[in-house]
Amino acid sequence: MKEGSEIPSPVPQTTGDRATSFQAVQGGQEHYSGETLLVSAYAVLWALVLAWVAFIWRKQGEMNARLLDLQRVLDKAAAEKVAAKDVSP
Amino acid sequence: MSGAASLNGAGRRTSVGPVARARTLPADGVFYPLVMLTAVAFVVEIFFVFLRAPVEVRMGIVQKIFYFHVPSAYAMYLGATACFAGSAAYLVRPTDARDALARAGAEAAVAFGAIVLTTGPLWGAKAWGTFWTWDPRLTTALLSVLIYVAYVVLRAFAGDGSAERKFSAALGVLGAANLPIIHFSVQKWGGQHPTVITGKGGGLQHPDMKLALALGFLAFTMLAVLLVWARTRVELARSRLRRAEEDAIDLGLDTRTEA
Numbered sequence: 001m002k003e004g005s006e007i008p009s010p011v012p013q014t015t016g017d018r019a020t021s022f023q024a025v026q027g028g029q030e031h032y033s034g035e036t037l038l039v040s041a042y043a044v045l046w047a048l049v050l051a052w053v054a055f056i057w058r059k060q061g062e063m064n065a066r067l068l069d070l071q072r073v074l075d076k077a078a079a080e081k082v083a084a085k086d087v088s089p
Numbered sequence: 090m091s092g093a094a095s096l097n098g099a100g101r102r103t104s105v106g107p108v109a110r111a112r113t114l115p116a117d118g119v120f121y122p123l124v125m126l127t128a129v130a131f132v133v134e135i136f137f138v139f140l141r142a143p144v145e146v147r148m149g150i151v152q153k154i155f156y157f158h159v160p161s162a163y164a165m166y167l168g169a170t171a172c173f174a175g176s177a178a179y180l181v182r183p184t185d186a187r188d189a190l191a192r193a194g195a196e197a198a199v200a201f202g203a204i205v206l207t208t209g210p211l212w213g214a215k216a217w218g219t220f221w222t223w224d225p226r227l228t229t230a231l232l233s234v235l236i237y238v239a240y241v242v243l244r245a246f247a248g249d250g251s252a253e254r255k256f257s258a259a260l261g262v263l264g265a266a267n268l269p270i271i272h273f274s275v276q277k278w279g280g281q282h283p284t285v286i287t288g289k290g291g292g293l294q295h296p297d298m299k300l301a302l303a304l305g306f307l308a309f310t311m312l313a314v315l316l317v318w319a320r321t322r323v324e325l326a327r328s329r330l331r332r333a334e335e336d337a338i339d340l341g342l343d344t345r346t347e348a
Contacts, residue, residue, distance in 0.1 A: 032151075032214045034148070034149045034150040034215050035150055037215055038150055038151055038153055038211075040211055041154045041158070041207065041208040041212070045204050048207070049312070049316075053316075056319055056323055059323050059324075059327070063323070063326060063330055066330055066334065070330070070333060070337060074342060076342075077342040
């Protein structure tokens with residue numbers, strides 16, 4: 001820090017130097033915690049990958065339901081055919 | 090399926106049997122070992138990124154985002170390439186497998202593109218003091234992801250007919266045109282985006298940094314291959330199921346009007 005700077009040193013030199021007020025930085029850029037950003041990025045990565053896996057899982061579930069419907073239709077048709085064969089001489 | 094078997098036995102030819110016996114993608118014997126290898130690669134990658142690779146002198150710990158931001162971008166390229174290959178092949182000779190590959194590739198491009206477009210701004214917040222700028226690389230990457238979002242939305246809502254598939258395939262081919270533009274945008278138009286591994290910057294200065302990045306590429310390549318493979322298989326099975334449903338309707342077995 002330059003000598004004569006308007007911003008006081010954050011480390012008190014004597015007990016009389018202790019802060020008695022907090023001042024906001026004027027016109028400075030907002031600062032972000034690197035740790036928070038890193039963890040956020042890593043969490044987003046896995047959230048997106050897992051969301052896609054869940055999407056694939058849901059697609060498989062839909063297919064399974066359709067497959068069961070189709071099997072039901074085929075079983076019904078087969079049963080009707082057997083019944084018709086039993087009735088005919 | 091007992092129903093299908095008895096019908097075939099009665100002499101009526103349906104496509105349910107042949108569809109069920111159709112050639113499938115490579116066996117599970119390759120897939121499951123690849124899952125294990127990918128898991129191991131990610132464990133080693135996490136170890137190297139968080140415990141071995143040194144903290145960067147100017148940016149601090151946030152620089153470690155780089156080790157999965159860049160491999161995610163690479164995985165996005167892989168997905169987009171799969172979409173291009175499947176789409177181009179479909180336009181030459183339409184098959185369910187080619188369409189399924191294109192669709193899976195587009196979804197991979199969207200998923201990994203979303204990772205790139207989220208992790209990049211989180212890094213930028215610290216390194217640039219802002220989450221987003223209209224830098225050439227950022228803008229072209231966003232454009233590319235939007236193209237693949239358009240593809241995915243088109244496939245989700247425009248039906249699954251031959252015309253829709255062909256239109257999507259054309260979009261899949263044209264969408265790939267933006268990929269080299271993303272890559273070369275940094276060199277042609279400048280901007281703020283770092284050029285650490287493009288030969289213009291100083292590169293990674295520590296061997297553990299290089300190793301962490303290399304492991305990132307390996308892990309994300311395997312993850313992309315796994316996910317595209319799994320998605321392709323689901324999509325292919327869905328196409329076959331739809332044909333079986335249509336056959337059931339054509340034969341009068343199912344009272345619905347369409348599958």
